[in-house]
Amino acid sequence: MRRIISIIILAIVALGIALCVINIPFGASKTKVGNYYIEKGREQTGAANIVTSVVVNYRGFDTLGEVTVLFVAAIGVSTVLATLKKKTKKEVEPASLVLSTGCRFLFPLILFFGAYIFIYGHLSPGGGFQGGAVIASAFLLTYLGCRGKRISEKRSKITESLSGLVFIVVGLIGLAVGGHYFLYNFLPKGVLFSLFSAGIIPLIYIAIGFKVGSEIAGIIDKLVEES
Amino acid sequence: MNFMNFISNYIYYIGAFGLVFIGIYIILVKRNLIKVIIGLSILDTGVNLFLISVGYISKGTAPIFSKIDIGITSMVDPVPQALVLTAIVIGVAVLALALSLAIRLYHHYGTLNLRKIKEQRW
Numbered sequence: 001m002r003r004i005i006s007i008i009i010l011a012i013v014a015l016g017i018a019l020c021v022i023n024i025p026f027g028a029s030k031t032k033v034g035n036y037y038i039e040k041g042r043e044q045t046g047a048a049n050i051v052t053s054v055v056v057n058y059r060g061f062d063t064l065g066e067v068t069v070l071f072v073a074a075i076g077v078s079t080v081l082a083t084l085k086k087k088t089k090k091e092v093e094p095a096s097l098v099l100s101t102g103c104r105f106l107f108p109l110i111l112f113f114g115a116y117i118f119i120y121g122h123l124s125p126g127g128g129f130q131g132g133a134v135i136a137s138a139f140l141l142t143y144l145g146c147r148g149k150r151i152s153e154k155r156s157k158i159t160e161s162l163s164g165l166v167f168i169v170v171g172l173i174g175l176a177v178g179g180h181y182f183l184y185n186f187l188p189k190g191v192l193f194s195l196f197s198a199g200i201i202p203l204i205y206i207a208i209g210f211k212v213g214s215e216i217a218g219i220i221d222k223l224v225e226e227s
Numbered sequence: 228m229n230f231m232n233f234i235s236n237y238i239y240y241i242g243a244f245g246l247v248f249i250g251i252y253i254i255l256v257k258r259n260l261i262k263v264i265i266g267l268s269i270l271d272t273g274v275n276l277f278l279i280s281v282g283y284i285s286k287g288t289a290p291i292f293s294k295i296d297i298g299i300t301s302m303v304d305p306v307p308q309a310l311v312l313t314a315i316v317i318g319v320a321v322l323a324l325a326l327s328l329a330i331r332l333y334h335h336y337g338t339l340n341l342r343k344i345k346e347q348r349w
Binding site (some may be wrong): 002003006007009010013014017018021022024026027028031033034035037038039041042048049050051054055059062063066069070072073074076077080081084124125127129133192193212216219222223226 | 236237239240244248251252255256280281282283284285289290291292293294299302304305306308309312313315316317319320321323324326327328330331334
């Protein structure tokens with residue numbers, strides 16, 4: 001019965017949405033602001049990747065809010081799981097030699113790849129969030145492969161707080177130095193396509209990478225601990 | 228012929244809203260909490276796919292400049308991509324919070340079946 005009602009509701013909603021969407025042409029240029037960013041983005045921000053310049057420079061304040069949402073979610077996960085009654089510690093069987101060696105071999109490589117993704121975020125596809133997710137996946141590998149090892153909660157909290165502070169301080173310096181808005185790009189733009197270019201964008205993305213990596217690793221830590 | 232034309236023009240929208248409706252259906256019908264969370268995640272993916280396909284421009288490439296000049300006109304809209312970057316991160320946050328709440332519910336009630344959790348019946 002519930003199934004039939006749900007399908008009828010969905011069919012009505014689908015009809016409404018289809019009537020709306022059919023007026024949006026697929027594959028045509030629609031927004032003026034996107035074209036403006038593509039035309040002026042290189043001169044105004046110095047970044048080759050326009051998505052990065054939108055995320056960090058034009059809409060940097062939104063990105064601060066986004067990072068805050070992730071931070072609040074990490075706090076929420078640890079708060080919800082904190083008051084849970086601790087189960088009796090099960091004896092963890094240590095991983096086999098092959099598994100633990102392979103995991104210790106791969107761990108620095110994955111960290112390195114994540115760092116590459118967020119340092120080159122202004123030149124190639126990638127950025128702080130993606131690189132942070134890759135770094136967190138390295139920690140997930142240690143939880144799956146080298147059983148019994150855990151990341152230090154204190155260190156991950158310190159990394160997270162410091163990188164959040166770097167983001168805000170860089171934004172406030174921009175506000176104080178010359179611009180009239182938060183996250184003003186006060187550093188020199190540099191040569192296009194070189195690593196040290198685009199002013200504050202690489203700094204912000206490195207901070208975001210560390211923050212996202214430590215937050216997602218903390219979430220993984222909490223969830224693995226309870227399971 | 229007209230129908231096939233319609234399908235090929237709007238295939239991305241159809242796929243995106245297909246995912247959205249699969250997600251809503253799972254949320255409405257399934258009684259296992261983990262399946263409901265999976266439905267939420269599928270719904271999220273569908274919305275992201277829709278936003279990306281709205282920003283697509285025919286024969287466009289990624290909005291990243293390189294030393295080979297590919298021309299400004301053949302780049303897709305960067306704004307929906309930046310929005311979807313935000314949406315993916317929010318989706319991860321929502322998923323983590325929902326899973327931790329599911330763990331709490333399981334510890335409290337001993338089941339994940341929404342029928343048996345009395346306060347959640349509808």
